[in-house]
Amino acid sequence: AIGWEKELSDLMGDKRLLLDTESRERLSKDYYWYSPVLDRQLRTKLADGIVAPKDEREVAQLLAFAYRHQIPVTVRGAGTGNYGQAVPLNGGLVLDLSGLDRIITIGAGYATVQCGVKLGALEKKARELGQELRIYPSTFMKATAGGFVSGGSGGIGSITWGNLWDGNVLEAVIYTMEETPRRLVVNGKALYDYIHNYGTTGIMTELTIPLAPRMEWVQSVAHFDSFEQAVRFGEALAKEETIRKRLISPMEWPIPSYFMPLAKVLELGAAAVLLETANGTQEQVKELALRYQGRIGHVIEAEQYRKTLGLSDFTWNHTTLWALKSDPTITYLQAGFSPDQYLEQIRLIKNKYGDEVLLHFEWVRSGGKLSPNSLPLVKFQSEERLYEIIGYFESIGVKIFDPHTWMLANGGRGEVGSMQRKKRENDPLGLLNPGKIQDEWTEEGSRYGARHG
Numbered sequence: 001a002i003g004w005e006k007e008l009s010d011l012m013g014d015k016r017l018l019l020d021t022e023s024r025e026r027l028s029k030d031y032y033w034y035s036p037v038l039d040r041q042l043r044t045k046l047a048d049g050i051v052a053p054k055d056e057r058e059v060a061q062l063l064a065f066a067y068r069h070q071i072p073v074t075v076r077g078a079g080t081g082n083y084g085q086a087v088p089l090n091g092g093l094v095l096d097l098s099g100l101d102r103i104i105t106i107g108a109g110y111a112t113v114q115c116g117v118k119l120g121a122l123e124k125k126a127r128e129l130g131q132e133l134r135i136y137p138s139t140f141m142k143a144t145a146g147g148f149v150s151g152g153s154g155g156i157g158s159i160t161w162g163n164l165w166d167g168n169v170l171e172a173v174i175y176t177m178e179e180t181p182r183r184l185v186v187n188g189k190a191l192y193d194y195i196h197n198y199g200t201t202g203i204m205t206e207l208t209i210p211l212a213p214r215m216e217w218v219q220s221v222a223h224f225d226s227f228e229q230a231v232r233f234g235e236a237l238a239k240e241e242t243i244r245k246r247l248i249s250p251m252e253w254p255i256p257s258y259f260m261p262l263a264k265v266l267e268l269g270a271a272a273v274l275l276e277t278a279n280g281t282q283e284q285v286k287e288l289a290l291r292y293q294g295r296i297g298h299v300i301e302a303e304q305y306r307k308t309l310g311l312s313d314f315t316w317n318h319t320t321l322w323a324l325k326s327d328p329t330i331t332y333l334q335a336g337f338s339p340d341q342y343l344e345q346i347r348l349i350k351n352k353y354g355d356e357v358l359l360h361f362e363w364v365r366s367g368g369k370l371s372p373n374s375l376p377l378v379k380f381q382s383e384e385r386l387y388e389i390i391g392y393f394e395s396i397g398v399k400i401f402d403p404h405t406w407m408l409a410n411g412g413r414g415e416v417g418s419m420q421r422k423k424r425e426n427d428p429l430g431l432l433n434p435g436k437i438q439d440e441w442t443e444e445g446s447r448y449g450a451r452h453g
């Protein structure tokens with residue numbers, strides 16, 4: 001007995017408050033199990049109840065209710081995050097915001113949406129109106145706009161538009177966790193306290209994001225005998241300003257062998273670069289590939305865009321998903337290679353680890369600079385070995401954003417001082433997704449300190 005069910009069920013009605021074990025288990029989980037480290041630590045975490053508000057007013061009521069009873073609140077969009085972001089570490093309520101799914105306006109160059117809108121639905125609507133998303137994660141069919149901004153970073157389109165911090169969020173409506181929750185309208189640099197915050201500094205109910213003019217996209221695969229040729233082609237294409245693109249993803253063999261639905265169209269033993277480029281650039285792409293002794297294989301014409309399984313379904317962290325289907329012992333890292341030394345870094349890693357580490361890259365232009373980002377696959381042996389590999393990557397200048405932690409700062413979000421200050425202001429009792437952000441004050445001042453491990 002937790003004591004507040006009756007009051008909450010009077011507030012919400014029975015249908016939108018779930019207390020049964022099956023629902024609580026299902027909705028207390030995200031994709032943390034990609035990490036054997038997180039799997040061990042998070043498997044048994046469980047909310048006391050799931051509650052699904054239908055509008056902003058109910059969100060505010062629920063936050064006030066939780067504040068009054070000092071109940072921790074963890075928000076959930078679609079629950080596709082990989083770091084246990086949406087897993088409640090200290091029980092309490094999971095606030096399922098997938099019902100706030102209205103597209104409010106699509107104007108010239110922007111969309112204002114409720115946080116629970118699925119990015120796939122938004123992209124479809126925007127394209128009907130001659131526009132499209134600038135950036136989206138490979139999970140876009142399921143993922144929510146609020147979940148992407150609060151828990152993601154970048155994805156398809158980031159080769160042109162950068163990641164979430166590159167002006168790809170224009171405004172957000174945020175609710176605070178107080179006796180009377182405040183409604184804040186946040187824009188400009190102030191958004192940095194809320195982008196990738198795991199719902200720790202405030203709850204986002206509405207969001208305005210920029211849109212790009214609609215383009216027609218051709219998807220193609222370029223094959224190369226060596227991975228080095230494949231990544232050098234990727235770099236050349238990334239730098240080629242006259243070719244518009246959404247995706248450049250070089251994969252070393254045997255990663256392409258994991259892509260079962262593409263088995264018939266991918267060259268055996270070859271490195272593959274998965275591409276989305278503007279319709280009409282095919283000849284240019286082919287010539288560029290030729291310069292690196294490559295050849296274009298499988299092509300999905302622009303008319304087929306989104307009508308069949310797309311190539312982006314094999315890139316970003318979807319690569320890990322396909323690898324896991326073939327070999328359940330595989331896990332992954334998040335790595336930032338140096339733009340001017342990455343070929344040497346690849347050589348060093350392959351020499352040291354061979355097939356224990358398999359590489360693919362997603363080229364990104366962030367802060368105006370091109371960088372070869374990677375989600376390396378790792379054959380998992382032990383946590384010790386995993387952190388030894390991480391140590392080696394770092395020793396040769398490859399930045400690691402550790403995906404095996406739920407702590408914001410350790411995961412590569414970097415300095416979180418400003419977020420901590422904002423949290424203190426917006427969430428004085430430390431009730432929002434407790435345990436995800438380090439705070440000396442949380443440990444002392446709240447019942448819900450970070451309990452790592």
Ligand code: FAD
Pocket residue numbers: 030031074075076077078079080081082084085086097115136137138139142143144145146147148149150151152153154155156197198199200202203204205316317318321433
């Ligand atoms: P959730 O998982 O529900 O939530 C994410 C975090 O945000 C949680 O901490 C949650 O508490 C918080 N949150 C959710 N909604 C709100 C809100 N309204 N207000 C405040 N906090 C909120 N990510 C990328 O960035 N790029 C990728 O290419 C990518 N590829 C992926 C591929 C696979 C196969 C998988 C499993 C994951 C991938 N991800 C990727 C991670 C994830 O899918 C995305 O970040 C996605 O956008 C998260 O959206 P969601 O609705 O599922 O969020």
